[in-house]
Amino acid sequence: MGTASDIKLIDENGLRIDGRSPTELRPLKIETDVLERADGSAFIEWGGNKILVAVYGPREAYPKHTQDIEKAVVKARYNMSAFSVDERKRPGPDRRSVEISKVISEALSAAVMVEQFPRAQIDVFIEVLQADAGTRIAGLTASSVALAAAGIPMRDMVVGCAAGKVDGKIVLDLGKEEDNFGQADLPMGILAKSGKIVLMQMDGDLSQEEFDQATALIMDATKRIYDIQREALAGKYRALALERGGE
Amino acid sequence: MPKDEAGVLSEIKRNYILKKLKEGKRGDGRSPESFREISITTNYVPRSAGSAYVKLGRTKVVAGIKIESGEPFPDTPNQGVLTTNVELLPMAFPTFEAGPPNEGSIEIARVVDRGIRESKMIDLESLVIEPAKKVWIVFADIDVIDFDGNLIDACTLAVVSALKSAVVPGSTEGGKDFALPVRSLPISVTMVKIGDELVADPDLEEEQLSTARITVTTTADEHIRAMQKGDTGYFTLDEIRKAIKLSSDIGRQIREKHFK
Numbered sequence: 143m144g145t146a147s148d149i150k151l152i153d154e155n156g157l158r159i160d161g162r163s164p165t166e167l168r169p170l171k172i173e174t175d176v177l178e179r180a181d182g183s184a185f186i187e188w189g190g191n192k193i194l195v196a197v198y199g200p201r202e203a204y205p206k207h208t209q210d211i212e213k214a215v216v217k218a219r220y221n222m223s224a225f226s227v228d229e230r231k232r233p234g235p236d237r238r239s240v241e242i243s244k245v246i247s248e249a250l251s252a253a254v255m256v257e258q259f260p261r262a263q264i265d266v267f268i269e270v271l272q273a274d275a276g277t278r279i280a281g282l283t284a285s286s287v288a289l290a291a292a293g294i295p296m297r298d299m300v301v302g303c304a305a306g307k308v309d310g311k312i313v314l315d316l317g318k319e320e321d322n323f324g325q326a327d328l329p330m331g332i333l334a335k336s337g338k339i340v341l342m343q344m345d346g347d348l349s350q351e352e353f354d355q356a357t358a359l360i361m362d363a364t365k366r367i368y369d370i371q372r373e374a375l376a377g378k379y380r381a382l383a384l385e386r387g388g389e
Numbered sequence: 390m391p392k393d394e395a396g397v398l399s400e401i402k403r404n405y406i407l408k409k410l411k412e413g414k415r416g417d418g419r420s421p422e423s424f425r426e427i428s429i430t431t432n433y434v435p436r437s438a439g440s441a442y443v444k445l446g447r448t449k450v451v452a453g454i455k456i457e458s459g460e461p462f463p464d465t466p467n468q469g470v471l472t473t474n475v476e477l478l479p480m481a482f483p484t485f486e487a488g489p490p491n492e493g494s495i496e497i498a499r500v501v502d503r504g505i506r507e508s509k510m511i512d513l514e515s516l517v518i519e520p521a522k523k524v525w526i527v528f529a530d531i532d533v534i535d536f537d538g539n540l541i542d543a544c545t546l547a548v549v550s551a552l553k554s555a556v557v558p559g560s561t562e563g564g565k566d567f568a569l570p571v572r573s574l575p576i577s578v579t580m581v582k583i584g585d586e587l588v589a590d591p592d593l594e595e596e597q598l599s600t601a602r603i604t605v606t607t608t609a610d611e612h613i614r615a616m617q618k619g620d621t622g623y624f625t626l627d628e629i630r631k632a633i634k635l636s637s638d639i640g641r642q643i644r645e646k647h648f649k
Contacts, residue, residue: 237490237495237498237499238499240492240495240496241492241495241496241499243492244492244495244496244619245496245617245618245619248619248620248621251621252621252622252623328616333623337625337626338623338624338625339618339623339624339625339626339629340618340623341618342603342616342617342618342624342629343616343617343618344613344615344616344617345503345506345507345614345615346507346614347507347612347613347614348612348613349611349612349613350611350613350630350633350634350637353613353630353633354630357626357629361626
């Protein structure tokens with residue numbers, strides 16, 4: 143986790159540095175079909191995060207030796223643009239983004255009905271245009287919407303959400319200062335309906351009780367985030383229906 | 390994870406392992422929550438600043454520490470630097486290839502690194518030679534030389550053992566050599582899910598059969614310092630709670646047996 147600091151992250155009223163309560167999410171907005179070429183796409187704004195996701199496929203997996211004769215391979219590529227953070231980030235994959243791409247790919251695989259598309263590949267391109275803590279779970283949340291918008295059969299939606307420890311307190315959805323100076327970060331990916339956990343990472347210092355508190359906050363927020371995902375997808379089809387004369 | 394030479398586990402072996410597990414036993418006779426035998430040989434490579442040769446069942450890894458002076462990161466001018474790298478050597482397994490690290494070895498290295506970093510095992514603040522200019526850089530490199538599953542735990546054991554025995558070459562900077570200051574003892578415990586069962590310290594066959602993997606790294610205070618879920622399957626929250634409990638129990642046993 144981040145370095146220790148003298149910055150007070152929770153005030154005497156129990157409010158956080160951006161005025162939120164411990165159980166409050168940052169503002170969250172999702173839009174679908176923001177790109178022309180992709181089979182499905184989504185744009186998410188979550189706090190200061192601005193992330194684009196494009197889905198291509200299912201299409202033939204290439205190179206051929208990557209094909210799985212039983213199912214499709216979901217291949218997410220998480221990438222931070224050079225201008226997404228305070229200091230310019232050298233373009234291209236680094237060890238962090240390789241790891242994040244791997245865990246996001248695995249989480250999405252659990253939701254997509256991969257067995258319907260043997261030998262195929264589904265590409266999910268995640269581009270972080272502006273980073274503001276929690277990019278992997280925001281990217282995961284948007285990826286799920288982009289996959290659904292591409293019409294890819296899924297068992298469930300994947301909701302990404304994080305909780306953490308700040309000034310010794312468990313709080314939902316860490317902001318940038320909380321991420322930098324907090325004591326623990328627990329990002330999770332959850333299947334919305336079944337509550338199954340498909341992504342989980344953690345770093346910092348949590349007791350077992352604190353872990354239970356953190357997961358309770360995340361599970362509760364999952365419903366709220368899922369509603370926003372659904373609304374984004376419903377909006378897409380309402381617009382389509384209008385185009386076709388309200389049929 | 391790579392598969393064995395045949396590419397897949399034979400149907401007979403698969404069914405045997407699954408059947409045994411239903412009776413609460415594993416293919417090699419272990420109980421679901423027990424580790425294979427651990428053997429740790431420290432100072433295995435005396436030319437390094439600290440080293441350890443670890444056998445976890447038939448998985449074998451060598452960790453070596455090198456400590457050199459260098460520049461700190463601009464955002465942490467008053468801290469030394471720790472970097473962890475894992476090499477899956479081609480000698481360790483038929484399908485391991487030489488070349489730059491792939492996503493598998495990067496994940497292992499990063500999970501091992503997180504456990505050590507977040508447990509504050511190394512007091513990085515004590516590794517400053519001249520603030521903002523010169524600090525000690527601790528390179529932890531791990532060679533995987535024989536692969537039979539559960540690399541994360543084998544590598545964590547090896548790095549922790551090597552760091553514990555490491556010496557900072559202070560004499561090269563006009564001071565005295567000193568033992569690397571170590572404050573805690575992180576132990577990682579990896580479990581995989583086979584059917585609905587959680588099994589600790591999976592061997593290669595069990596890894597191939599499993600649908601999901603979870604690693605929990607704890608310290609002696611039984612706090613969680615790092616976690617990582619891997620693979621395309623899922624865990625329920627109850628399974629994760631069970632994994633955490635198991636990890637802190639097994640961690641305590643390993644600390645008592647191998648780090649007293």
